[in-house]
Amino acid sequence: MTESVRAACVIGWPIEHSRSPLIHNYWLKRYRIPGAYRAEAVPPHEFREFVQSLAARGYVGANVTVPHKEAALAWSQPDDRARAVGAANTLWLDGVLRSTNTDVEGFLHNLDACAPGWDRNGGTAVVLGAGGAARAVIYGLLERGTRRIVAINRTPRRTQDLRERFGTHVQTAAWAERDRWLTDASLLINATTLGMHGQPDLAIDIGRLPAAAIVADLVYVPLDTPLLRAARARGLRTADGIGMLLHQAVRGFLLWFGKKPEITNELKSLLERDLSASPPRSQE
Numbered sequence: 243m244t245e246s247v248r249a250a251c252v253i254g255w256p257i258e259h260s261r262s263p264l265i266h267n268y269w270l271k272r273y274r275i276p277g278a279y280r281a282e283a284v285p286p287h288e289f290r291e292f293v294q295s296l297a298a299r300g301y302v303g304a305n306v307t308v309p310h311k312e313a314a315l316a317w318s319q320p321d322d323r324a325r326a327v328g329a330a331n332t333l334w335l336d337g338v339l340r341s342t343n344t345d346v347e348g349f350l351h352n353l354d355a356c357a358p359g360w361d362r363n364g365g366t367a368v369v370l371g372a373g374g375a376a377r378a379v380i381y382g383l384l385e386r387g388t389r390r391i392v393a394i395n396r397t398p399r400r401t402q403d404l405r406e407r408f409g410t411h412v413q414t415a416a417w418a419e420r421d422r423w424l425t426d427a428s429l430l431i432n433a434t435t436l437g438m439h440g441q442p443d444l445a446i447d448i449g450r451l452p453a454a455a456i457v458a459d460l461v462y463v464p465l466d467t468p469l470l471r472a473a474r475a476r477g478l479r480t481a482d483g484i485g486m487l488l489h490q491a492v493r494g495f496l497l498w499f500g501k502k503p504e505i506t507n508e509l510k511s512l513l514e515r516d517l518s519a520s521p522p523r524s525q526e
Contacts, residue, residue, distance in 0.1 A: 249278040249300050250498040253292065254307040257283045262305050264516060265491050269503040277499055286310070290317050296335060303334035303498045305491075306341075311374050314341055327381050328407060329374040331490070334497040345378035348490025349460075350386065355489075356481035357456045361386040365428025368392045370420065370444070372400035375460050376433035380408055383429075392427075394420050395434075424450040432459045437467040448472040459483055465514055484513060 252262040258281065266279035282304075284292045289310050294317065296304060306314040311329035318341035324330040330341035353360055367388050369376055372395035383391055391412045393401045401414040415423055424430065430451060436444035438461045446469070448457070457473035462483030473480050488505045496502045 247276045247278070248302050248499060249280065250303045250305070250494070251280045251282045251301055252305040252307060253282045253284050253289070253310055255283060255285050255309060257281045257307070260307065261487065261513060261516065262307075262491065264513060265488065265509065266495055268509050268512065269495055269501075270499065273499075273501050273503065275499050275501060284310070286313070289313050293317055293333060293339060296333070296339065301335075303332070303494065305494055306331050306333060323381070326407075327374070327377045329377060331374075332494045332497070334494075342493070343378055343381075344490040344493045345375060345486075346382040346385070347493065348486040348488075349379050349458075350382045351489040351492075352485035353456075353458060353481050356458075356485060357479040360429065360456050360479075361388070363428055363454065364389065366390045366392060366423070366426050367429040367431065368394065368420075368423050368427045369431045369433055370394050370436075370446075371433030372397065372404055373433065377404065377407070379431050379433050379460075380404060380412060384408060384411060388429075392423050394423065421447040421450055424448075424455075425452075427451060428455055430455060430457045432457075432461065432467075432469055435461070437461050437469055439463040443468050448476060448478075451476070451478065453477070456481070460486060462487055463517060465517055484510065484517070488513070 252260050260281050263279050263281050270277045311331055314330040315324055318333055318339045320330055320341045324341050324343040327343045330343055332342050332344050334340055367383050369379055380391055392415050393404045393412055394415045394417055395401045396417045405412045405414055432444055435441045456479045458481040459467045459469045460483045461467050470480050492503055
């Protein structure tokens with residue numbers, strides 16, 4: 243790395259299927275910024291040493307994906323958002339190694355784009371899942387004033403952890419009762435891997451949702467999930483996972499390269515073609 247050529251990377255284990263290099267290198271080329279963005283496969287036992295030597299490796303920052311998001315929080319100085327969510331996905335050097343969680347704004351900005359005004363109608367949000375993505379979603383919903391969130395997961399203990407982290411606006415329900423909670427839901431979010439390429443489909447009765455409900459699926463492999471198809475068949479508004487992937491990338495690029503990038507139709511089409519041509523084993 244030189245003063246004129248900055249570099250960032252995405253760190254994961256495994257990492258070969260990450261689409262982050264495609265996104266960030268597209269922006270570097272579009273804005274004619276002399277820089278580079280690479281994928282780095284780092285096993286968990288080497289993660290601490292790797293991130294603590296980012297500058298020596300030629301990097302000004304990094305994205306972090308599975309399984310390192312909690313470790314990224316532990317070995318950096320997190321902002322309030324990352325600390326509240328309990329996971330970090332974006333690192334940058336500012337005298338010290340700092341971290342944040344851009345999954346929150348990725349989710350919110352994508353929902354704003356796909357379903358304008360979604361946060362004005364109140365009601366209940368049903369969140370399926372209890373991992374890092376679900377935590378980011380719940381934090382974002384609370385930030386926008388959602389008064390009632392029902393967290394439902396196949397492992398009950400993990401949803402109880404969400405209630406303890408986020409407070410009384412979050413209540414929990416058993417996985418077997420998920421259909422019953424849809425009747426009064428204004429928003430349904432799938433933050434599980436169900437419906438992802440190579441995983442079982444998400445079994446849920448979309449017919450119970452109100453006609454004004456919105457359905458968001460964080461899965462983007464496949465691009466058109468069974469959940470989204472079922473929701474559109476009912477005429478419901480939807481938000482797909484590829485939009486969240488793009489929106490969460492924006493702030494990292496700004497932090498590393500000094501330019502706030504635009505999510506263009508050309509970039510989204512490029513990403514869609516790439517995913518359709520060679521479905522990865524995972525979304526990371």
